[in-house]
Amino acid sequence: ISLRKGLSIRDKMRAAGVLEDFVKQIQYDPVKKYQPRQGSVVREPVTNHLDSSYFGEISIGEPPQKFLVLFDTGSSNLWVPSWDCKSPACFNHAKFKPGDSATFTPGGGSYTVSYGSGAVTFVMGCDTLKIQSITVTDQEFGLSQDEPTQPFYFADFDGILGMAYPSLAVGGMATALKGMLEQNQLAEPIFSFYFSRQPTYEYGGELILGGVDPELFQGDITWTPVTQELYWQVALEEFAVGQSVSSWCSQGCQAIVDTGTFLLTVPQEYLESILETLGAQETSYGVSSMPSITFSIGGTQLPLSPSAYILNSNGYCTLGIEVTYLPSQDGQPLWILGNVFLKEYYTVFDMANNRVGFALSA
Numbered sequence: 001i002s003l004r005k006g007l008s009i010r011d012k013m014r015a016a017g018v019l020e021d022f023v024k025q026i027q028y029d030p031v032k033k034y035q036p037r038q039g040s041v042v043r044e045p046v047t048n049h050l051d052s053s054y055f056g057e058i059s060i061g062e063p064p065q066k067f068l069v070l071f072d073t074g075s076s077n078l079w080v081p082s083w084d085c086k087s088p089a090c091f092n093h094a095k096f097k098p099g100d101s102a103t104f105t106p107g108g109g110s111y112t113v114s115y116g117s118g119a120v121t122f123v124m125g126c127d128t129l130k131i132q133s134i135t136v137t138d139q140e141f142g143l144s145q146d147e148p149t150q151p152f153y154f155a156d157f158d159g160i161l162g163m164a165y166p167s168l169a170v171g172g173m174a175t176a177l178k179g180m181l182e183q184n185q186l187a188e189p190i191f192s193f194y195f196s197r198q199p200t201y202e203y204g205g206e207l208i209l210g211g212v213d214p215e216l217f218q219g220d221i222t223w224t225p226v227t228q229e230l231y232w233q234v235a236l237e238e239f240a241v242g243q244s245v246s247s248w249c250s251q252g253c254q255a256i257v258d259t260g261t262f263l264l265t266v267p268q269e270y271l272e273s274i275l276e277t278l279g280a281q282e283t284s285y286g287v288s289s290m291p292s293i294t295f296s297i298g299g300t301q302l303p304l305s306p307s308a309y310i311l312n313s314n315g316y317c318t319l320g321i322e323v324t325y326l327p328s329q330d331g332q333p334l335w336i337l338g339n340v341f342l343k344e345y346y347t348v349f350d351m352a353n354n355r356v357g358f359a360l361s362a
Contacts, residue, residue, distance in 0.1 A: 001056045001057070001131060001208075002056060002203060002205075003055065003071070003195070003204040003205040003206060004055060004056065004202065005196070005200060005204030006201055008156075008262065009151045013154050016154065054195060055156065055157040056207060058161060060101075061096065061103060061127050061128060062103040063100075064128075065097065065100065067159055068094070068157045068159075069157055069158065069159045069161040070160045070260055071161050071193075071259060072160050072163060072259060073231075073257060073259045073260065074162075075160060075164055075260060076163070076168040076169035076170075076175050077113070077142055077173055078139070078141040078160070079120075079143070080094070080095075080141065080142075081094065081095045081158055082143035082144055082145055083095045085146065087147045087148070088153050089147040089148065093158040093159075096125075096143055098125060098127075098143070104126070105125065105126045106124075106125055107124030108123075108124060109123070109171060110123045110124070110145070111171040120144055120147050121144065121145045122142030122145065123145060124141075124142060124143075125141060125142075126141070134185045134210075135183075135185065136176065136183055136185060140173045161176055163176075163177055163349070164230065165229050165231070167229065168230050181351065187210040187211050188210055188352075189210075189351040190210065191207065191210065192208045192213070192346065192347060193208075194208075194216040194217070195339055195342050196343070197343050197344075212348055215362060217360060218359065221358065222297065222302075224298030225355050226356065227254060228329065231257075232256065232258070233256045233328070234356050235252065235253070235255075235297070236253040236255040236297060237249060238294075239253070239293070239296070239335075240293070241274060241277040241294075242277065244277065246273070248270055249333070253267075253332055253333045253334075254328035254332045254333070255295070256334065256335070256337070257337050257356055258337065258338055259339070262338050262340065263336075264309060264321050264322075264336070264337065264341050265321070265324045265336040265338065266323060266324065266335055268323050269333070270333070271321075271323045274321070275319075295335075302345060304340070304341060304344055305344075308341075308343065309340055320340035344360070345358040345359065345361060
């Protein structure tokens with residue numbers, strides 16, 4: 001599936017002059033998305049999606065109704081706007097019309113996902129899901145009845161297709177991947193992502209369902225086991241800036257591999273040291289003189305050069321790093337490997353063996 005790269009919600013909100021107030025009003029922490037659930041209320045702050053701008057096309061129903069969705073390995077539910085959603089955020093997006101589909105069945109039950117900026121309410125439904133040649137019949141999905149205007153009004157995508165573990169899905173909804181596996185729609189029980197280093201709207205990368213594309217990576221794939229079957233979470237053995245290896249992960253660190261997060265996030269307690277070592281507060285440094293940062297995962301060093309972690313927006317350079325305040329569920333420091341990392345490393349998600357593979361992107 002070809003991914004497109006659009007303007008991020010953050011870019012669009014900034015252009016509309018509403019970004020600063022919005023960011024002040026929400027208590028932003030990218031890790032809130034990964035906190036344990038209470039009942040049927042899920043907290044997945046959509047602020048995680050402020051910078052997400054890679055999305056692809058799916059269709060639901062018979063005849064097919066098309067939607068652009070964010071393929072998100074950090075959540076598990078599939079949802080799109082419903083025809084009867086009255087929120088402004090639904091007006092400028094594709095909406096699903098159950099009456100126009102011969103194969104739709106109402107699922108009963110509604111649930112709420114609590115976002116940093118307000119709650120999104122869904123009702124359940126079932127219908128045929130198509131992603132190119134893949135067809136899943138009777139796929140459960142959410143039809144959003146109510147969405148917060150900020151930030152969804154500004155999103156280039158209509159909905160979200162979650163690709164994390166079924167145990168994370170709200171309302172016990174069967175995930176799209178589970179449907180694909182049960183209906184034998186995948187050649188192999190794996191999927192993989194390639195994010196282009198020079199993305200455009202026409203081509204931002206690729207999602208390969210059921211396999212890997214050897215032309216999109218070089219060298220061997222490094223495999224590492226999933227440590228908690230909820231997110232695609234793996235152990236981070238070591239972290240280094242330039243030649244200096246930190247002892248931060250000597251007691252263990254966890255990293256969540258998340259296609260729905262754009263930046264690289266680091267635990268709060270390490271941010272200052274990282275910035276200091278990078279010399280990031282110095283505006284006079286050229287990018288070329290900055291060190292690589294290296295993650296050790298599965299016994300392999302995975303470095304990111306300055307060109308990977310420094311974002312150049314119209315000649316204005318910023319670090320593609322943000323801070324997380326909450327630890328992982330076992331108390332270990334939690335990092336999130338978002339698109340900044342994933343652009344450098346082709347990533348394979350192996351559902352049968354509960355492991356994640358990394359290889360240098362082509």
